Amino acid sequence: MIQWISRMLVPLIVSYIVGFGLLSRRPVFDDFLAGAKDGMQTVIGILPTLIGLMTAVGVLRASGFLDTLSGWLAVPAAWLHLPAPLIPLTLIRLISNSAATGLMLDIFSRYGPDSLLGMSASVMMSSTETVFYCISIYFGSVHITKTRYVLPGALLATAAGIAASIYFVFFTN
Amino acid sequence: MLNYLWGIMILTGMLWGVANNNLEVVTQSLLESAGEAVTLSLTMIGIMSFWNGILEVGNRAGLIAWLAGKLNPVLSFLFPELERDHPARLPIAVNIVANMLGLGMAATPAGLEAMKLLQQERTPGCDLHRATDPMCTFLIINISSLQLVPVSMIAYRNQYGSADPAAILGLALLATSCSTLVAVIFCKLMGARRRAAKR
Numbered sequence: 174m175i176q177w178i179s180r181m182l183v184p185l186i187v188s189y190i191v192g193f194g195l196l197s198r199r200p201v202f203d204d205f206l207a208g209a210k211d212g213m214q215t216v217i218g219i220l221p222t223l224i225g226l227m228t229a230v231g232v233l234r235a236s237g238f239l240d241t242l243s244g245w246l247a248v249p250a251a252w253l254h255l256p257a258p259l260i261p262l263t264l265i266r267l268i269s270n271s272a273a274t275g276l277m278l279d280i281f282s283r284y285g286p287d288s289l290l291g292m293s294a295s296v297m298m299s300s301t302e303t304v305f306y307c308i309s310i311y312f313g314s315v316h317i318t319k320t321r322y323v324l325p326g327a328l329l330a331t332a333a334g335i336a337a338s339i340y341f342v343f344f345t346n
Numbered sequence: 347m348l349n350y351l352w353g354i355m356i357l358t359g360m361l362w363g364v365a366n367n368n369l370e371v372v373t374q375s376l377l378e379s380a381g382e383a384v385t386l387s388l389t390m391i392g393i394m395s396f397w398n399g400i401l402e403v404g405n406r407a408g409l410i411a412w413l414a415g416k417l418n419p420v421l422s423f424l425f426p427e428l429e430r431d432h433p434a435r436l437p438i439a440v441n442i443v444a445n446m447l448g449l450g451m452a453a454t455p456a457g458l459e460a461m462k463l464l465q466q467e468r469t470p471g472c473d474l475h476r477a478t479d480p481m482c483t484f485l486i487i488n489i490s491s492l493q494l495v496p497v498s499m500i501a502y503r504n505q506y507g508s509a510d511p512a513a514i515l516g517l518a519l520l521a522t523s524c525s526t527l528v529a530v531i532f533c534k535l536m537g538a539r540r541r542a543a544k545r
Contacts, residue, residue, distance in 0.1 A: 175516035182495055182515050186447075190404040197407040208402020209395040216391045224383040229352055231379030232359030235372045241362075269348050272355075274502070278386070281506035287513075295503060295514045299496035300521035302489045311485050312477065314458050315465040319476040323485050326532045330490035334525030341517045 175345065222271045230275040239279070255339065256290055258283075263297065263335055267304045267328075274298070289346060296338040301331045386505055393501040401449050410452065414439035424487065424530065425480045426537070434463035438484055445492040457488060479540065483533040490529035491522050 194201040233239050243257040250257040258280055266273040277294045284290045304327045312320060363372035404410065417439040421428070428435055437460035444453035464481050465474070477485075496518055503511035 175520065176513070177516075178519060179512050179515040179517075182519075183500075183512060186495060187400055190400050190407075190409060193409055194403040194407040199403065199407045201403050201407075204403045204406045205399035207399075208405070209399030211402070212395040212398025213391050215398070216387055216394050220383065220387045223387060224380050225352060226355075227383040227386075228376055228379045229355035229359065231375040231382075232363070232372055233355055235375030236359045236362035236368065237366045238358055238362040265351075269351060272348070272351060278382075278502060278506065281502065286503040286506045286508040287510070291503075291506075291508075292514060292517070295499055296517045296521050299493065299499050299514065299518035300491050300525055302491045304489055307489050308485065310454070311457060311461050311488070312481075315461045317465075317475055317477045317481065319473070321477050321482055322532075322536050323477060323482050326482065326486040326529060326536070327489040329532055330486060330525045330529035333528035334491060334521050337521040337524035338517070341520055345517065 219271065223274070226269075226272045226275040227278065229272075230279050234279055255335075256293065258290060259293060259297070259339070262294060266298065266301055267331070268306065270303045270306070273303075289342060292346065293339050293342045296342055297335050300334040300338055302327075304328060304331055386502070389505045390498065390501050393497060393504075397448070397497045401447055404447070405449070405452065410440060410443050410447075410449075413443045417442060424483055424533070427478075427480050432463075432467065434460045434467065434480070437463065441484075441488065442492060445488065446494050448493050448495055448497055457484075460484060479537055482536070486529045486533055487526065490526045492526060493522065494519060 191201055194204065230239075239258075239261070242261060246257045246260045250260055253260075255263070262273055262276045262280065265276055277298055280294045281291055286292075286295065304324075308320060308323060308327065312318075312323075359372060360369075363369045414436065418430075418435075420442075421435055421439060422430070425435075425438070437456040440456040441453050441460055444450075444456060461481065461484075464478060464484070468474075468478055495515065499514065499518070500511045503514070
């Protein structure tokens with residue numbers, strides 16, 4: 174069932190949207206081109222960020238720091254039932270999406286994207302958000318300073334996403 | 347925040363390299379990683395442009411507005427405080443739909459608009475710096491991750507040699523549902539507690 178969803182989701186959404194566009198008598202290819210141009214600009218726009226953060230992760234990796242860090246985190250990791258290399262990733266995930274992507278790609282190149290670690294990292298990154306960044310953007314825009322139960326609620330939801338990612342990946346493989 | 351994070355990452359790496367006496371490996375990795383980022387972006391351009399183009403077809407055909415309209419019962423359940431004609435309902439619905447489709451560029455402006463309207467329409471005389479219940483619910487649900495198809499993730503996995511880059515879609519959907527479910531239950535409990543305290 175889960176595999177079936179994975180296989181069907183993209184073709185289903187693509188054909189649904191194109192069909193919807195044709196039925197609405199839209200110039201679908203012209204619309205597509207306009208969107209594709211925006212998408213291209215977005216990727217080029219984040220390239221400097223990606224270069225900066227992938228280089229920083231590369232330096233941390235090559236210096237041996239990430240291995241040492243995983244060693245230090247082995248005890249809390251075992252206690253939380255988390256694989257040690259995922260702990261820095263989950264912490265950075267709360268602050269910066271691009272920095273977390275850098276760390277995730279490092280996990281991909283070391284362990285492979287299809288390893289249990291690579292799968293957990295992929296699912297975890299896909300089911301969580303940049304908690305602190307979102308709160309500051311949204312509440313900052315309307316000058317809200319008393320955030321009440323937002324932070325505990327957001328962290329609880331994120332923890333549920335992380336736990337579910339790891340549980341489902343290890344359970345179904 | 348990122349300024350400190352990045353600075354600390356670079357300096358820690360350099361100092362650690364000095365301490366471990368492997369600075370030439372660090373330098374080499376610096377050059378390689380920068381190149382790797384460019385290669386990755388080149389591949390990303392293909393998939394992200396295609397997906398964004400498809401979503402724009404849906405957007406211009408009125409798909410987002412149509413789906414947002416379908417969301418009314420869900421909104422009434424999540425935000426019992428907002429009457430049916432509350433102006434913030436539409437941007438909230440657009441934000442949720444755009445987030446589900448992975449259209450971050452459309453989601454954020456709608457979300458900010460929703461926050462602004464929630465702030466403008468609040469009961470006069472109360473503390474303007476204190477978040478209201480609908481604001482809290484909206485933000486927690488938003489942060490719980492709603493994205494149905496993490497397209498950039500498929501692109502990253504593909505670039506790093508995955509045999510089946512889309513294999514994570516089903517699991518990601520399941521995990522996202524879990525986190526959103528927890529968020530909804532949490533917000534409902536907080537709302538119920540506040541109403542009980544009022545009585």
